Amino acid sequence: MTLADPARPGRIVVAGGGLAGLRTVEELRARGYAGEVTLVAAEDRPPYDRPPLSKRLLAGEISDTTLRDDWAALDVSLRLGETAVGLDGAAAGGHGGGRETGGVLRTDRGEHGYDRLVLATGATPVALPGPGPQRFLRTLDDALALRERLRPGLRLAIVGAGWIGAELATAAAARGCQVTVVEAGDAPLATALGAEVGAYTAPWYEKAGVELALNQPVASVQPGGLALAGGGWLAADEIVTAVGVRPAVSWLEDSGIALDRGVAVDEQLRTTVAGVYAAGDCAAFWSMRFNRRLRTEHWDVALRAPAVLAQNLLGAAEPYDPVPYFWSEQFGRMVQYVGFHGGADQLVLRGDPAGPKWSACWLSGGVLVALLTVGIPRDMAQGRRLIETGAAVDPARIADPDIPVRATAAD
Ligand code: FAD
Secondary structure, X not given: OOOOXXXXXXXXXXXXXXXXXXHHHHXXXXXXXXXXXXXXXXXXXXXXXXXXXXXXXOOOOOOOOEOOOOHHHHOOEEEEOOOEEEEXXXXXXXXXXXXXXXXXXXXXXXXXXXXXXXXXXXXXXXOOOOOOOOEOOOOHHHHHHHHHHOOOOOEEEEEOOOHHHHHHHHHHHHOOOEEEEEOOOOOOOHHHHOHHHHHHHHHHHHHOOOEEEOOOOEEEEEOOEEEEOOOOEEEOOEEEEOOOEEEOOHHHOOOOOOEOOOEEEOOOOEOOEOOEEEOHHHEEEEEOOOOEEEOOOOHHHHHHHHHHHHHHHOOOXXXXXXXXXXXXXEOOEEEEEEEOOOOOOEEEEEOOOOOOOEEEEEEEOOEEEEEEEEOOHHHHHHHHHHHHHOOEEOHHHHOOOOOOHHHOEOO
């Protein structure tokens, strides 16, 4: 069966009402798909955007990030406040042979039969042990509640100097809070960028009046503060835990769908179960470009993968093979990252990391595989194209900020 056949339009169910889920529905309709579409969304709100939550919303510039309000045009059965809990009738066995697919998505409110199912349940924050109250910054409600609390003099402890911790620290310091960021690793952003590059961002904290405690694991969250590993204590009025997220896939554990730090999907975004696909933060997709499975937590991936996914739901066999892209706005800087540096064997700095504009370039066998830019969108645009084409670069030339990135290809 091909769902593009108007005589048998079929039923598509999407689990997860975030950006990836919404974009999947939009892309299906944009391609003329006329069958039934159901969007099962655990939150009570229609889909909204998350990146502004830790930026413009915390800064008080906006209070709502809802992504669309003309739902009638999408003709989707929008099931807000409904949580998917399991699958029935999903048979493992791949996607070959044109065999019939389909099954039933079970939720806390009932069942939805499908011909094709999309998993787009995103990710949820990791909590720390301990009986004390801890906040997170994942949902619109989290952000609105947090913003209410960010008043001058508030002693705010943020656990984790990752992307979210840095953006929250930026906003809280600007609102006059006394901010301490407690980080187990030896540099901010060490998980995302490696300690060497992450360390260049440490002075940004001090300059913003934010205390940064490195190499300081937290033992537990207690009423009134953090119990630190090694016996220390950090008193705090509010504690926000920002130590990372986990893909929201525990409900799939008995489904027969292979999980590998997320829903394992191939380069066509197909799970191991026929008719079931996944995209966004919950999906670990096979990257042909980097020859490994990648699970990104990138807005750009949640935005763009659904275009490929929708084609495949309708019968195509298109690969999704992006150069992943991420940005962050922290301490008055625009920080952008493109590529994947997991297999890199050389790091080249471009410009002075103590200054306002610089880049870090990761090479693998002389080929540019990833690029971080601070305050230089032009380097980002040019570097992205080099990474896309798999270009080898001359390390000496790319280290020179006076030579445009596009002109650094090796002879
Ligand atoms: P989600 O946005 O997590 O949406 C999944 C939805 O599914 C959620 O609403 C969830 O409630 C729902 N759900 C979960 N389980 C179930 C279930 N069982 N049944 C039904 N529904 C379920 N990325 C960048 O590239 N740049 C940034 O600057 C940036 N800033 C960010 C700032 C913040 C505060 C946050 C939280 C994220 C940021 N991101 C950023 C990451 C980006 O927002 C995510 O990559 C993107 O939202 C992923 O979209 P998604 O649809 O896959 O998942």
